[in-house]
Amino acid sequence: xxxxxxxxxxxxxxxxxxxxxxxxxxxxxxxxxxxxxxxxxxxxxxxxxxxxxxxxxxxxxxxxxxxxxxxxxxxxxxxxxx
Amino acid sequence: xxxxxxxxxxxxxxxxxxxxxxxxxxxxxxxxxxxxxxxxxxxxxxxxxxxxxxxxxxxxxxxxxxxxxxxxxxxxxxxxxxxxxxxxxxxxxxxxxxxxxxxxxxxxxxxxxxxxxxxxxxxxxxxxxxxxxxxxxxxxxxxxxxxxxxxxxxxxxxxxxxxxxxxxxxxxxxxxxxxxxxxxxxxxxxxxxxxxxxxxxxxxxxxxxxxxxxxxxxxxxxxxxxxxxxxxxxxxxxxxxxxxxxxxxxxxxxxxxxxxxxxxxxxxxxxxxxxxxxxxxxxxxxxxxxxxxxxxxxxxxxxxxxxxxxxxxxxxxxxxxxxxxxxxxxxxxxxxxxxxxxxxxxxxxxxxxxxxxxxxxxxxxxxxxxxxxxxxxxxxxxxxxxxxxxxxxxxxxxxxxxxxxxxxxxxxxxxxxxxxxxxxxxxxxxxxxxxxxxxxxxxxxxxxxxxxxxxxx
Numbered sequence: 090x091x092x093x094x095x096x097x098x099x100x101x102x103x104x105x106x107x108x109x110x111x112x113x114x115x116x117x118x119x120x121x122x123x124x125x126x127x128x129x130x131x132x133x134x135x136x137x138x139x140x141x142x143x144x145x146x147x148x149x150x151x152x153x154x155x156x157x158x159x160x161x162x163x164x165x166x167x168x169x170x171x
Numbered sequence: 172x173x174x175x176x177x178x179x180x181x182x183x184x185x186x187x188x189x190x191x192x193x194x195x196x197x198x199x200x201x202x203x204x205x206x207x208x209x210x211x212x213x214x215x216x217x218x219x220x221x222x223x224x225x226x227x228x229x230x231x232x233x234x235x236x237x238x239x240x241x242x243x244x245x246x247x248x249x250x251x252x253x254x255x256x257x258x259x260x261x262x263x264x265x266x267x268x269x270x271x272x273x274x275x276x277x278x279x280x281x282x283x284x285x286x287x288x289x290x291x292x293x294x295x296x297x298x299x300x301x302x303x304x305x306x307x308x309x310x311x312x313x314x315x316x317x318x319x320x321x322x323x324x325x326x327x328x329x330x331x332x333x334x335x336x337x338x339x340x341x342x343x344x345x346x347x348x349x350x351x352x353x354x355x356x357x358x359x360x361x362x363x364x365x366x367x368x369x370x371x372x373x374x375x376x377x378x379x380x381x382x383x384x385x386x387x388x389x390x391x392x393x394x395x396x397x398x399x400x401x402x403x404x405x406x407x408x409x410x411x412x413x414x415x416x417x418x419x420x421x422x423x424x425x426x427x428x429x430x431x432x433x434x435x436x437x438x439x440x441x442x443x444x445x446x447x448x449x450x451x452x453x454x455x456x457x458x459x460x461x462x463x464x465x466x467x468x469x470x471x472x473x474x475x476x477x478x479x480x481x482x483x484x485x486x487x488x489x490x491x492x493x494x495x496x497x498x499x500x501x502x503x504x505x506x507x508x509x510x511x512x513x514x515x516x517x518x519x520x521x522x523x524x525x526x527x528x529x530x531x532x533x534x535x536x537x538x539x540x541x542x543x544x545x546x547x548x549x550x551x552x553x554x555x556x557x558x559x560x561x562x563x564x565x566x567x568x569x570x571x572x573x574x575x576x577x578x579x580x581x582x583x584x585x586x587x588x589x590x591x592x593x594x595x596x597x598x599x600x601x602x603x604x605x606x607x608x609x610x611x612x613x614x615x616x617x618x619x620x621x622x623x624x625x626x627x628x
Contacts, residue, residue, distance in 0.1 A: 095323045098295045098369065100418070100445040107296060112270075112324050114296070116444050127367055129322040154322040161330045162320050166342070170334040 093150060094132045096122070108136065117141050129155075220482045240354070240380045241475045243281070244412065246466040246486065247272035249440030249447070250297035253387065253412065254278060255378070261352035263288035265376065265387055267301030270325070274301040275308055277471065285310040288351055289338070291329065292373040292389030294321045299329045306332030315349055317374050318342035319364035343374060345402065348604050353545060353626050354380060355605040359404045360395050370415060371395050377408065379605055379624050381478030386430060388414035388421065396426035405607075406430050409481065410474055413437035413456065417448020417465065427459045434483065434490070435461040436472050443467075453491065462490040535559055535617040539610055544625035549599040552625060554608060555592040557585075562614035564591045569609070570627075571602040585612070603628045 094108040094115070104122055106115045115136070123146050126132065131150035135143040164170060238258035245252040247268025254277065255263040262283050267274045278286075289311050291299050303325070305311070314333045320326065333340055343349065344363065349356040360375035373389030386408035391399075392415065399406060411432035414421030416439040435456045439447040448465060456463050462483075464472045470486030483490070536558060543552040558564060565582045568575035577595035585591040591612075609622045 097321075097323055097325065098297075101420075103444060105296070107323055107325060110324070112296070114269075128369055131322065151322060154324075154327070155320075158320055158322060158327050158330065161327065161334070165330060165333055165340040168340070171337050171339065 090137070091133055091135050093147070094134045094136075095154070096126055096128050096130050096132065098128055106132070106134070106141075108134065115139050115141065117144075220480060239475050239477050240383075241473060242378075242385060242410070243277070244436045244438055244464070244466055244472040244474075245274055245277045246471040247274050247301060247438070249416065249443040249445075250301070251292070251389070251412075251416070251438045252277075252301060253438075254281065254283070255351070256281070256283075257352040257354050258380070259352040261287045261354075263290065263351050263356075264302070264305065265290045266292055266298040266389070267303075267305050269297050270300035270303060272301050275304045278305065278309065283309065285312070287312050288315065288349065289313070290315045290349070290356075290374055290376065292375075292387075293317060293369045294319065294323070294326045294329070295369055295390065296323065296325045298390070300325050303328045303332045306336045306338070311336045311338045313339040313341060315341045315343055315374070317344070317361050317364040317372050319369060319372050321369060345399075345404070349376070350603075353628065354378060355626070359399050359406070360391055362398070362402075368392070370420075373414075375399065377406070379607075380476055381623055383410070383476040383478055383481050384408045385410045385412070385474075386432070387412045390415040390421070392420045393423040393426070396421065396423050400426060400429060409433050411435045411461065413448070413452065413463075415447075416443075416445070417452045418445070419449040419451045422452045422455055424455050424458070427455055427461075431459060432456070432461040434464065434474070434481075435492075436464045436466075436474075438466045441467040457492050460492070462492045464490045535562065535612060535614055535619050537562075537564075537610065537612040537619040537621050539608075539621050539623045542608065542623055542625050545628045546597050546625060548597055548601045548603070548627060551594055551596050553592060553594045554610070554623075554625075555590065556610050556612070556621070557589050558591065558612040558619070559614050560585055560587050560589045562589070562591075562612040564610065564612045566593050566611075567609045568595070569607045570598075571604060571606075597627055601627050 092109050094106045097105045097107050099119055102119050104117045104119045106117055108115050121141060122144055126146050131147045131154060133145045133147045134141050240258055241256045243254040245254060250268035250272055251266040252268040252274040253265040264286055286309055289302060291302055343358045345358055345360055347358040349358065357377045358374060359377055361372040364372035370390035371392050371394060373391040375389060375391050376387040378385045384407065386406060406429050408430050411430055413435050417437035437448050453463060464485055466472065469488045473484040475482045475484065537556060539554065539556045542554040546552045554566065556564065562585045563582060564585055566580050568580060575595065579593055579595040583591050605624045605626050607622055607624055609620060611618060611620045
């Protein structure tokens with residue numbers, strides 16, 4: 090099935106993906122990811138039993154998350170939460 | 172804090188030993204880790220005490236002046252989480268491991284009901300995942316980050332947690348200081364948290380409690396280490412939290428040569444997917460003579476210090492690297508400095524057995540026996556040291572602005588008892604913080620230097 094995932098980090102030749110709303114960790118080969126994938130890139134992955142069958146970078150989801158998070162961070166920086 | 176419960180003021184040599192051991196089974200104190208585990212049925216913990224020259228924390232010395240700082244390297248599997256409890260009872264957490272990896276439970280088991288400070292070194296899930304749960308469970312006064320965001324839901328939940336906790340939110344960079352009770356965390360890195368490499372921008376912190384110094388590397392890589400060195404930052408530390416779980420991309424030889432850690436602790440999960448710690452890193456740590464502990468093999472590792480000596484309490488096992496005896500033999504022996512007040516305290520025979528033999532008579536000795544701390548800006552501070560009679564002694568006090576030019580900080584000659592002391596005024600504009608004092612004594616062609624810290628607040 091196709092799921093949303095985000096690259097949390099790279100460790101050597103491995104990539105740690107956080108999959109779905111539950112952010113479940115799946116360790117993938119870095120070589121199996123598109124070259125444009127970076128830490129923080131959102132992906133559309135086809136995954137079965139934690140095995141990734143295909144991966145596409147989802148620029149739109151990446152930008153949406155970046156914007157949403159940036160807004161939250163700015164509110165913290167301005168101290169509006171206190 | 173358990174180690175404080177039976178603390179009394181004691182005389183001389185016994186003081187530094189006993190302070191670290193009060194609250195423990197005395198038989199643990201003086202036996203090998205292996206033997207101690209058999210002699211204390213209620214715990215599997217083993218303990219080792221490392222002694223550095225005893226220095227009274229302030230003048231006059233009292234029991235509270237030499238209370239303990241404890242730093243807990245929590246076993247959270249593959250990730251980092253460190254709890255700091257200061258002598259004045261403040262508490263801080265550096266990173267929280269992955270979500271549900273046990274950091275919160277550990278805090279609760281230590282009776283932590285609120286946190287004065289939470290530091291997220293960088294926003295990877297193995298460092299901030301567990302902070303979400305902490306922020307949602309315990310009141311947190313302040314959260315410090317490097318300001319670099321990422322796009323994961325884990326990070327978003329972290330921001331939501333800071334928001335819900337109504338914690339003060341602060342971003343730091345090199346040169347900043349983070350107050351924690353009477354202590355100060357110095358920020359060595361990053362300079363500018365931008366770019367693709369989140370590890371590189373980890374918040375790197377140095378914490379000194381009198382003569383005992385900790386260095387917390389987060390996941391900072393070798394490039395960050397090189398940048399810290401080239402900036403001329405002080406990095407020497409007794410206890411090093413090894414960068415990036417002991418990976419080969421951190422802990423460069425040039426950096427370790429400057430840190431000169433006596434103890435190195437990495438945090439990693441047993442049989443993790445990444446091969447942490449890497450063999451190269453373990454070899455590099457061994458090459459600088461560090462005793463190496465890891466949360467994968469030793470479980471949670473607690474370091475307890477009174478500012479002059481420290482005790483290692485791994486949950487299980489023993490460190491890699493040079494045995495404790497070899498490390499201790501290179502350390503100066505405890506001097507006989509009586510604190511200003513003494514009360515009769517029954518020192519057990521086993522504790523007396525830890526008393527080291529008298530120091531080598533040939534070498535010039537120097538011990539800082541007292542320093543005023545904390546001091547308010549505008550007030551007077553004094554420092555007293557003991558060395559050989561007639562030794563020529565100088566002192567340097569380093570504030571944020573540079574060396575102090577206060578009158579009174581002149582070269583002096585130790586009296587017939589070997590005592591030398593200085594009194595100086597701390598300027599009214601002195602930046603609050605923990606500042607380094609270096610004392611040098613020279614006699615008959617020998618020179619010895621000792622340093623300590625005092626707090627301006």
